[in-house]
Amino acid sequence: MKRPTVLACLAGAAMAGLAGIIGATTWSDRHAGVVLPEPALTQERIARGAYLARLGDCAACHSVPGKAPFSGGLWMETPIGAIFTSNITPDRRHGIGNYSLGDFDRALRYGVAAGHTLYPAMPYSAYSITRPEDVAALYAYFRQGVQPDPTPNRAGEIPFPLSMRWPLTVWRWLYAPVPQPFGAPPGMDAKLARGAYLVQGLGHCGDCHTARGPGLQVRALGPAGGTAYLAGAMIDGWHAPSLRNGGRATIGTWSEAEIAQFLRSGANRHGSAFASMSEVIVNSTRYMTEDDAMAAARFLKSLNDKPDGAAYRYDPATGLALRGGDARARGARLYLDNCAACHRPDGKGYERVFPPLAGNPVVAAAPAESLIRIVLAGTQSPRTPENPAQFAMPAFAWRLSDKEVADVVTFVRASWGNQAPPVEARAVGKLRRTNVPDAPP
Ligand code: HEC
Ligand code: HEC
Ligand code: HEC
Structure with missing residues (x-):
């Protein structure tokens, strides 16, 4: 130092x-x-x-x-x-x-x-x-x-x-807050109260999903701390997305049952877990009882924001263009050659095998770090009893240049109704230096 x-x-x-x-x-x-x-x-x-x-x-x-x-x-x-x-x-x-x-x-x-x-x-x-x-x-x-x-x-x-x-x-x-056992506000639904207790307390979800302040303190420890609570944060170079309900690029489109399924198995029809969330699932949330997982989901769904834009809606235009042989959009050709076999031209993937990229918060969230890192280094779904087969996403670091990664990532961020800003080669170069293993697998 x-x-x-x-x-x-x-x-x-x-x-x-x-x-x-x-x-x-x-x-x-x-x-x-x-x-x-x-x-x-x-x-x-x-x-x-x-x-x-x-x-x-x-x-x-x-x-x-x-x-x-x-x-x-x-x-x-x-x-x-x-x-x-x-x-x-x-x-x-x-x-x-x-x-x-x-x-x-x-x-x-x-x-x-x-x-x-x-x-x-x-x-x-x-x-x-x-x-x-x-x-x-x-x-x-x-x-x-x-x-x-x-x-x-x-x-x-x-x-x-x-x-x-x-x-x-x-x-x-x-x-640090003055320690005080959780007490539900009078009249709160019992299931919601259970979820609030688990997510804010032992689950410590906010340690990764809430941004930190100048003293590295978590900015909000619960809903009383304002809309920063669980609004998403960077953790070890990955983006832990917003867990709030509403607006774009959030789990607002997931049902309570789908959130619970993600926590207990590591995947649902919208996406699958990776990075530190995989470990959270393997060590912790997969052991949640159905009731506790549903309670946690109910609490997350109660964190309502004023939508910062219309909720995500699927747009079939990209899929139709690709199927019709129109690959003029930036990165479209790269997508067809490298990604479409698994994630399909319509961006919907195959349920619980290849996650959809359409409406996937990982793809549509403004910070692009997680998306770029996944394309460069690949990832593997967490293994849980409900998810016994581990499907892998291959690494593209040795196949695609920084410019090509930027192009294909830009393509998925702007297709099928996703509306995230484009990515430039410089941003990819920066992550390539720290995130790619030395030799191809
Ligand atoms: C995110 C990481 C993390 C998690 C999760 C965590 N701990 Fe810790 N814990 C630490 C670290 C780091 C220290 C040591 C801190 C230090 O040396 O100042 C510690 C220290 C402790 C200590 C003090 C031990 C001693 O005598 O020094 C106890 C007791 C403890 N943890 C219990 C728990 C229990 C019980 C849980 C689960 C409910 C838990 N911890 C979860 C990181 C964690
Ligand atoms: C150690 C850090 C960490 C902790 C603790 C953590 N998460 Fe995560 N979480 C992440 C990261 C990183 C991601 C992004 C990767 C992914 O989508 O799997 C994520 C993703 C998620 C997603 C998927 C969101 C989406 O939009 O795709 C859900 C749901 C989620 N976490 C719920 C929780 C809940 C509930 C808790 C507390 C019980 C929790 N997380 C605790 C790091 C963490
Ligand atoms: C061989 C099949 C295959 C190919 C080709 C492939 N992927 Fe994947 N992809 C997967 C699998 C399997 C996962 C889930 C891994 C996990 O759960 O961690 C995944 C996960 C992802 C994710 C994270 C989504 C989530 O919810 O976890 C993104 C983003 C992604 N792929 C983008 C791409 C892009 C962009 C390309 C082309 C450059 C591509 N993939 C090529 C199989 C593939």
Whole structure:
């Protein structure tokens, strides 16, 4: 890191620290956590905790393939250096075997463990609304349902002085909500309330689908935070689309049942999952009960926007032109030669095998990064019990130039009723440098 950057970070941290000390006197109580009675570790509670751990996707960050479940050690990048996730097995020395329920609650909902603030990579802001009975069930599961494992925690790679934790405490005071168990507004439909709780809380969908502010805080943690909530964001160079209901390029055209199907199987007739959403589905949402998936879908459908344009409507003109041999549009010839065999000239694909490109939010969303990356590097659908055959989309990086990728992508963005702006070769070149494996598969 360049020195001016370090100095700027330190100056910022010092100022924030001062503000924090002043604020501490008024805020510390609300963030301190409470002493809770130990719950009985019944089989029923442990099983419930196992399900909730799926919904919270704890394994995504705390389990590493090939190592004991929940033994931590996943490398996570932060703006100031890499950190490793913690061992949360009940091992007494290296895990959380000595945690009381109160300690567990403080880590999960307050972001505080062993007296220090956790990096917000642990989504405690979202988890802060978890209800006491669910915290107790998770605790029971991590005490009795998980095997203890003696893997020691690894120190992060953040250099001193940035590795000091007190600025994280200031961050928490400034940006984390005061933990409060979710309470549905009076009169709210029970299913909608269940969905609101799951999506905003353990599901932490907003950690990827809501844009972040200047302090890297998630801009809105729920509908009360305004229309930024779940309005779409870039995450690790992919576009996590808007999950709001309405306007263009959103899941507004999906029914509740289709959203639930996507969450439980990784695909529906509109599209299929890729990038980090594939992992979310494989580790977490595919375990949702039908009722919970439908509840989550109902909540998403309740996030109504004033439409920012007419909803998507299929336009048959492109398909008819291509079938009639008219390939004059920019990129049309490339589409016929490279894509139409699977996604078909009418852009409708084959249901649950080749996703449609017509009306697909991935294609029609204004940010083109996901679309370009998929064409360059290919992708594979997540494997789930409902989706046992894995279909692959081939990589085109070695077959098409930057200009050709830009042309074909521009074509699909403007066809069959899609109305997204064109893409230039420069944008493709930029992504090609970072996203293409070294050799053709
Ligand atoms: C998106 C990644 C992510 C997810 C999902 C996640 N965690 Fe974490 N968790 C972390 C990271 C990173 C840390 C370590 C932070 C640090 O060192 O400051 C952590 C720390 C913890 C700690 C503190 C352990 C200690 O003593 O240091 C506990 C307890 C914990 N997580 C429990 C959970 C549970 C339970 C779930 C699921 C409900 C969960 N986490 C989901 C990333 C995650
Ligand atoms: C780790 C980041 C991450 C988390 C957490 C996450 N998503 Fe996603 N999601 C993505 C990305 C990236 C995409 C784009 C790729 C795709 O469409 O599969 C996506 C796509 C989707 C889509 C398809 C939208 C479309 O227009 O095609 C739905 C629906 C969805 N997510 C729902 C959810 C729900 C509900 C949750 C919470 C339970 C959630 N996601 C949590 C990253 C995430
Ligand atoms: C051999 C068949 C095949 C060809 C040829 C092909 N695709 Fe695909 N494509 C797929 C499959 C299968 C998927 C779903 C992969 C997944 O689920 O991750 C897919 C996914 C996609 C997606 C993501 C849609 C979504 O909802 O997940 C886009 C965008 C896409 N293809 C565009 C193209 C373009 C543009 C071309 C031509 C340059 C092309 N494809 C050529 C098979 C193909």
